[in-house]
Amino acid sequence: MWRRNPQPGPWQVWLQRFAILVSATKGLLVGALGGWLMWHSTLPMDGLVARLESGIALLLLVGAVGYLLAAFLLSRPSLGERCCGAIFDAAITAIVARVIISMAERPGEVVLGNSYEATNAVPQAVILSIAAVWIATSVPMLTFIALTMWSRWSAKRELS
Numbered sequence: 001m002w003r004r005n006p007q008p009g010p011w012q013v014w015l016q017r018f019a020i021l022v023s024a025t026k027g028l029l030v031g032a033l034g035g036w037l038m039w040h041s042t043l044p045m046d047g048l049v050a051r052l053e054s055g056i057a058l059l060l061l062v063g064a065v066g067y068l069l070a071a072f073l074l075s076r077p078s079l080g081e082r083c084c085g086a087i088f089d090a091a092i093t094a095i096v097a098r099v100i101i102s103m104a105e106r107p108g109e110v111v112l113g114n115s116y117e118a119t120n121a122v123p124q125a126v127i128l129s130i131a132a133v134w135i136a137t138s139v140p141m142l143t144f145i146a147l148t149m150w151s152r153w154s155a156k157r158e159l160s
Contacts, residue, residue, distance in 0.1 A: 012148055019141035020074050023089050026137065027067030030096070034060030066092045074141065079148060086145045093138045100131040 037057035041050045066088055073085025104127035 009151070012144065012151070015140055015144035015147065016074065019086075019089075019144045020071050022137045022140060023067055023071035023074060023085070026089075026093070026134075027064045027071060030060050030067060031064030034058070034064055063092055063096065074144075079152065082148065083145060086141055089141055090138055093135060097131045097135050100127060100134060104128050104131065 034057045037053055037060065041053040041057060043050075070085045070088035070092070073081045073088065076082060076085070104124045
């Protein structure tokens with residue numbers, strides 16, 4: 001008789017732990033950036049800039065909650081919950097990567113420092129490599145979901 005939850009192999013446990021760790025780390029990074037931007041918007045500056053900065057910070061904090069929700073769902077035992085967590089993580093990663101790539105399309109817009117005399121623009125290659133690393137962090141999570149679904153399908157097929 002087919003078991004509902006076959007015992008996972010060691011590779012599945014390792015991939016699941018790594019996927020949860022990566023998703024939670026991305027959530028903490030995005031949340032820290034959102035919190036810093038929210039604090040930075042309280043400093044004396046132009047009113048419109050502060051309002052835009054707090055709006056961006058709010059979007060980052062929502063993204064952080066999404067990543068942490070994805071990490072929670074990836075840790076659940078049900079395959080359906082794991083798939084929902086993977087979809088959350090992949091969707092938020094796609095949005096964040098698209099924003100990073102759009103910053104690379106306009107060179108010179110991301111400037112380090114508050115000085116207007118010197119151009120300290122971040123090179124396009126650096127921004128694109130950040131986007132590539134951000135996308136690559138989702139590979140273990142997608143591999144874990146695909147291999148879990150494959151092992152359940154093959155176990156069901158063998159017992160039929």
